[in-house]
Amino acid sequence: MKYVNVAIDNNTDHTDVLYTYGTELEEIQIGDKVKVPFARGNRVKDGYVFEIMDDLSEKIKGLKMVVSRDEEISLSKEAISTCIWMRKRYLCRYIDAVKCFTPAGSSSKRGKKRNPFSDYKREPNEAKQLTFEQKKAMDRIQVSMNQDQHEVFLIHGVTSSGKTELYMQAIEACLKSGKTAIMLVPEISLTIQTIERFINRFGNEQVAVLHSKLSLGERYDEWMRVKNGDVKIVIGARSGIFAPLDHIGIIILDEEHESTYKSDMSPKYDTFEVAVKRAMLNQSVVLLGSATPSIQSFYRAQEEKIQLIRLTERYNKMPLPHVEIVDMREELKNGNKSIFSITLYQEIRKCLEQKKQVILFLNRRGYSTFISCRNCGFVLECPDCGISMTYHKESDEACCHFCGTKSPVPTICPSCSSSYIKYFGMGTEKVEEKAGEIFEGANIARLDLDTVKKKGSIERVLKSFHKGKIDILIGTQLVAKGLDFANVGLVGIISADVSLNIPDYRSSERTFQLITQAAGRTGRGDFPGKVIIQSYTPQHYAIEAASHHDYEGFYQQELILRKQIGYPPFCDFFQLLISSENDQEAKKMAESIGTYLKEKDRMEAISIFGPQPAPIHRMSDRYRYQILIKAGLGTRKQYAREIAELKQTFFVKKKTKCLLSVDINPYSFL
Template sequence: MDISSYARVAVNVPAISREFDYLIPEEFQGKISAGSLVEVPFNNRLLQGVVTRLVNIPEVVDVKPIISLVDPFPVLTARQLQLAGFLSETTMAPLCQCIDLMIPPGLSSQADTLVELIDGNESLDGLGQTEVRLMKQLIERGNLRLRQLEAAIPHVPLQGSIRKLQQAGKIKTRSILLPPRVKPKLIRTASLAHPIDSISNLKLAGQKAEKTQLRRQMALEFLSNEALPVDVTWIYAASGCTLADLVALQEMNLIVLHETEIWRDPLKNVIPLDQAKPVLTSDQKTAWETISHTLQQVNTGVKTRPMLLQGITGSGKTELYMRAVEDTIMARRQAIVLVPEISLTPLAVQRFLSRFPGQVGLIHSRLSPGERYDTWRRARAGMLPVIIGPRSALFTPLENIGLIVIDECHDDSYYQSDVLPMYSTQQAALKYAEICQCALLLGSATPDVTQLYEVHRGVWQHLTLPRRVGVYGNKTFLTSARGEVVQSEQSGFPSDDAGQSGLPHVEIVDMREELKAGTRSMFSRPLQEGLQKVLEAGEQAILFLNRRGTATYVFCFDCGHSLRCPRCEIPLTLHTTQDGLVCHHCGYKRQMPKSCPNCGSSRIKAFGTGTERVEAELKNLFPTARILRWDSESTQGKDSHEIILDHFTAHHADFLIGTQMVSKGHDFPLVTLVGILLAETGLNLPDYRAPERTFQLITQVAGRAGRGERGGRVLLQTYMPQHYAIQAASRHDLNAFYEVDIKERYRLQYPPFIRLARLLFQDMREKNCQEQAEKIRAAIAHKIEIENMGASSVGGALPCFFSRQGGYYRYQVLLRSPDPVRVLEGIPLENCRVQIDPPDLL
């Protein structure tokens, strides 16, 4: 056997952590390589897997052959395989789950079991309740996959009942592997079979009906003007012919019908901006010199340090990103540009399309499987040198990456914490940049404390944009949410440093004083006056609230009972648009009761503030105002973000009420006032990053004001005006916040001075959950003691802040260690989810 006779494969089963060797059959010799997607036998099942490398000598003697090659080209590059290995090692997740991050949805598949009814044995006599339900499903619907049965009979273990039915001879089972759910999209096209000089004089033999002959001649005339095969629907529209007509013409050897692949491109209807390349300000020029030099170094193979671009809101960071991408493309390399939210993607795409038409690909979870698959394939084929999207875009199979950009790098959405593998996009990008020998550029107005600490240690380069880029000379640009120029006045382009404007003035409103003065509204007197002036001036305002719904909670004024989710035990939130109470953790819903379920009192009231409640009170205060609400409830549709953004930018609304989404990098030139309600929300949460998040949110939201030539102001309502996060945010003073917060973290030994691992336990029985957590905590403590890991420590097994969710009790164990993975190695962790460097402790 030669060196390519065996392949090491990571099978797509999360419970299996190791890899297995398989024989490469003769028909696949030279076609299978590292990164190939294959089907393999595994015990009595068929599984899908990815080849991690080719080997000369297998680890075992009895080696089974690979059954088939799913895709003719590798689905992972060699560098992606290295990254998947790194993620598996550092997140303690199975390798197959890390690989799955890099394969588009619908291409990879897991094995399933087909359950088949044996003819003549449909009797239900003597069967248990679950077996009867299973049999009825099979009788009514025919053979079903196990996953289909589990969906039809939820929350009931089925394996035991299936075994009983097998033993009774009523059913049989076999392992199956479903084919990929996505495939290339083919359309029927037509072209002339050979050149025809004079269509009008052509006599179509055997044509009796004059209308039929006319239709077919018109189709031929249409095709005679087309150099390439044409979609038959165009021919139908131009000539009135049908498929039967085209088939007849093909039988007469006049045309050829083809099946032609078309790309499903989510950007096909996006109109690029028509914007000239601006002149850089002096701040931008200084930062660009460092970026340009770093790009030159990586393109010559020199190892470089990551770059942190700290630029205040509106300072022109995106222009530097685009110039960096431009230089990368000129060096014949590719670039990945990450944004934290899908809502930011359309704006970023339009800006980049204006500079790089036809070269930009979009990746995110709201694309259809076909759109995502085609964009992935075009990137793999080298057709798209620029990829834009949220964290998943990092795993696009580009062959020669020269630049990775992480915009708004402080954002917690860059950490995947809902499913395995739980990973940090920043840590993944740092490693990927090292593997690809490419430049890494991180940008934010409010980088987090650990990122700034890397700068202070000299590990990262530090670039700053301390001033805004505002009105350019005598020319003012107003752009829509999608980036189109909707208004421009006068002419001229900027000279250096022209038109820079400062950040908006922030005024702290002490709500304790407002209460003393008799104000009972959620809107302080200064905010009400400011909103009135905005309306009179024909301007716009944003009202930010880090809440959803109309009320924080609903409770009884007589007995104090609050309505809580029966599965999560957190307060239910009132939503008038949904006519009821909703749990924001598991989605549980119920009607608003007319009386207290505890004491029967009718004095059950909603208390607190939410976006719907803000909207209702605004309408009372300003009946003529046009109001938009932007939160997760109002953005369920595929294009809902863009619709809301365009609506507000086109001044079809005066006030925009929003949650965290409005804090992202949006440009609203007519917004001259931002009101921040309950600025201290979250400060008292039991999380060491609570002050940091509060500072970042306030600073980012404040940055939405004054981005046009009219300037702006921010009114920050709070009951904690002296808190250092509030004070620093009101002055836009990141350094002041950092100096206080870094000392607190050192005193309490939190990151960046130590690393954390959070072990999460869930069980429907609290006692079981606690016992599992205690058992693992004891094992960790024992290992720390016997291996003398004095720099590591483990906390108690304690309920999470959100102690119950979706019917499951939640406990956590917190490990502090310079190397938490080393401490956890060898400890059985099957019953818990491990977060290394978690974004929060809630």
């Protein structure tokens, strides 16, 4: 008989330990999914084997036995090692980490295989000749791959410098050596273009897709294709990092700076960190690619913790687009109250006359950003979250962009009963309406979270744009990332200030990245592109640097500010969110935890802020309090241990209705 330590699929911190069982199953392996009797009632539960032992150091009274082993689902030893690491790194449960690696859905009862791209007709695409810069980069990457040497490379390449071609040739070299590859993109909308390119190059039978927009059946079948070794390349968004591949040779994170690589659900993992962990276990290479690397990644490269590769020229030899900043304060002074400056209006007209396409970018969806009474100042707020609701004209309703609550728009003010209800601010819906009024006859489409809810809607819009059926494409950040269309002559950034006004230390970085990425969508064909940036703060260093395509100038200025105030990369942030359906209960728990942390602190933390109500104090009927720890470099592990102890003291050993959520270096403090 053997003995196994099993993580139980049970959604509570109280059972987040490994349970020991006996088994007569000789073929049992680490990573196997098993069924075991659990707790006093011996209910049969799913579990995963983390350890196998021939003997026990001491006998267990009433030892229970494994009931059965799942023949289809199992994880590799490498996956289990990564789960153990994730539990310590992100303070999550064993089972939360395990579920990152396991498939959603189940096998088809009819035995039919569901392949989301089975109907795609391949258009073979041969490898392109690399430029001098690309060839130098490829040689450096290949040295590490040939020697089975773990290495992380940051490819800092201007927009349209041929990073994707470099990725594909690196993957081709990886496959030739008998290894597998993971290719990640930050948005599901970008997987479509990437998948088509990779299928054209490598064939449908070599490529699998893993992301959350597939049906449950498709996700299960794609996972099984990967698990069974039927494919060698996995393409996906963030969750693709957990693909059940063996012998991983290369992991690529395209647009590595994007916040979507950080999970906002438990476990709140950083895709880059998981990629590096899996690559270390496989002795493989990680490629990070971006025209606007995150401050964190570029700092690592400057400190020589990762290797920096520069691509300074566009593949088509075209110059970077000409950028012009328009001061919208001057437009107002001159009597122009339109959302389009005179310059942007004229450039759009010129593009349409020349049969070139236009992209208009505004990182705010909906029609108006808030609804208010002009008589008493009342603002319509979400009943669950307490934040202002956005007006959507198309559906004629107010919507909360955090929890999704919708409600009819009042015609009479609920506070003072006046009829002076007005709409303020603008989103993409309003831009679409105004563009339709001004540019009559132009074919206009919108690409944001409201227009892409139906399956296949992103593909339909992008294919129509690619075929020239759309003249003006209006959208949020979905249109600013990774799209490659040769006929775009102009990008208009309607309001560059939207992301600057977010209460987050990364707001300048996000603004620079969004402007630069949006600007990079033009000039990708055989003619130079143009960019118009509209701003009420045109002198801001992030906007100035983006207008000159000056990443390093922006980086140096931002790093000075970060160092002065001790923000990442010069510290680690821990965000603790304590929530309850009862406001006083949540507040009391947060105060107890705050006192506990301050008593435990030995001055390694630069600061402990709070407890205080979270910026969104109420969400989904739960009241939330926040504690922020700004931990000095080198103290992350110590604070992780102390928070793990805190979790046991306040939430496991005691009965409480409060919940604790821990996020390390979060991308949002809301």
